[in-house]
Amino acid sequence: DAGVIQSPRHEVTEMGQEVTLRCKPISGHNSLFWYRQTMMRGLELLIYFNNNVPIDDSGMPEDRFSAKMPNASFSTLKIQPSEPRDSAVYFCASSFRDPTYEQYFGPGTRLTVT
Amino acid sequence: ILNVEQSPQSLHVQEGDSTNFTCSFPSSNFYALHWYRWETAKSPEALFVMTLNGDEKKKGRISATLNTKEGYSYLYIKGSQPEDSATYLCAFGGYQKVTFGTGTKLQVIP
DSSP states (O other), X not given: OOOOEEEOSEEEEOTTOOEEEEXXXXXXXXXXXXXXXXXXXXXXXXXXXXXTXXXXXXXXXXXXXXXXXXXXXXXXXXXXXXXXXXXXXXXXXXXXXXXXXXXXXXXXXXXXXX | XXXXXXXXXXXXXXXXXXXXXXXXXXXXXXXXXXXXXXOTTSOOEEEEEEOSTTOXXXXXXXXXXXXXXXXXXXXXXXXXXXXXXXXXXXXXXETTEEEEOOXXXXXXXX
């Protein structure tokens, strides 16, 4: 298996633009997680899906952030409109069933909002 | 908000030294405790998943223990090597919930 795939790997955009990050989990994994890494807060969980259903979105910063998982092999994280404080590395991870199983992380998307 | 705390925040050791660090977590609604190794400019990689009180896991020179009654886990590295330099994260897995600690950054000096 290729592991968790994220795209793009790097994204530079201007403030106010819409940004869409993409993730393909490992085949057969039922849980998908979106994280944000910042210097101040470390690794923050944004949202967790199980069987394509959002289970915990308490970490989503505000209404500008939205996440979808239309099927078992694809998820998106959208920021609209983007702001400079959204600049961070965004990781997607998947696990076999639920948070008791180890997570496999993608390579991350480095987002820079100018 | 779940408190998952790791200590120390950072650590410098000489090559060959053994070291350990701590993860503290809530003792209620416990399902699993994970340890991850996170090298700079890479993604976190799972080291261990522990689910039972008293669990001990070992991988090479790295081992971990779990005490769910008092809410702590220790990670041990025996004979540290420069390639062990990384941030070590623990994560508390509750019911449909996972919370990461802020990590212990280990620097092994050759």
